[in-house]
Structures are given as C-alpha cells and as structure tokens.
Amino acid sequence: MKFRVAVHILPRRGILDPQGKAVTEALHSLGFAEVAEVHVGRHLAIETQADSADAARAAVKAMCDKLLANPVTEDFVIASVEAV
C-alpha cells in the first residue's frame, strides 16, 4: 500500500531561529503588528510503500532520525499518515 506521510520539522525551542525572527520583522513592517512570534521549519510530504500505516510511520521516523532532521537543533513531528 502507498501512504502519504506529513512531517513537520521545527527549530527546537530555545534555539536561535533567525529565519523566524526575519519573518516576524518583515510582517511588522508590512503592518501586521499583532504578530508576536514566528517559527520557520520544514514541511515534508513523503509518499512511501508500506504494509500498514504503523509501518509507514515507523519508516518515516527512521528517515527523520537518519537524514531529515538535525537531532541537535530540530524537533520533528509526524503530523499525519494517510493511505493514497
């Protein structure tokens, strides 16, 4: 079966997020003064073959641990697993 797995990778809380700070300031200068904070990370949509949704989730977790996320500076969340 084919699954589409969505992953969010965000800078760990407390780690400097210069891209988020730049976006916050750009939004302020465009008039969006109500914005308090922005964090910028990556969103990955991974299409993969697996026997079950649990197997797809486990495979994507291994991919994040090995390649996709930096374990020192980033946290990842597997946001959804859906059959396609």
Add this chain to the structure above:
Amino acid sequence: MKFRVAVHILPRRGILDPQGKAVTEALHSLGFAEVAEVHVGRHLAIETQADSADAARAAVKAMCDKLLANPVTEDFVIASVEAV
C-alpha cells in the same frame, strides 16, 4: 486572545521541486528504496493576537498572500488555529 496558527507552504504540483528530488535520492541511497516521492516545503508556526480564531485565520491568510507564500510557485494551507 493569542492564537498559534500553523501554515504549510508547498511547491505547487507540477512545479519542479529540486529539494524534494534531492531528498528522495538521498533516502534511496540510505536504503529507503520504498520511498516514491518527497515534497519539501515550509512549516510556519505564527503566534498572533486576534479577537477570534476566524480573525486569526483571516490575518494569516493575508500574511501568506502578501509575504509568506509565492503565489506563482507555491500553495499554502492553514493547517490549524488554536488558542494559546
């Protein structure tokens, strides 16, 4: 009230996604042969003041239209709006 709004920005379908292709190939060379396709986009977590969840969603939509997403090459989805 303060809201945390999550936004996904992904390359539009059919537009070349070199980063996604590079990740797919890197996963293949690490032994994840079952991966068919990867799309890499951005995940934004925006903390903003608003009177209601609907107002927060509308404000973030305006931010995406004006600054955060490229209307020619990218699609964005407001994934969640939650009070914090």
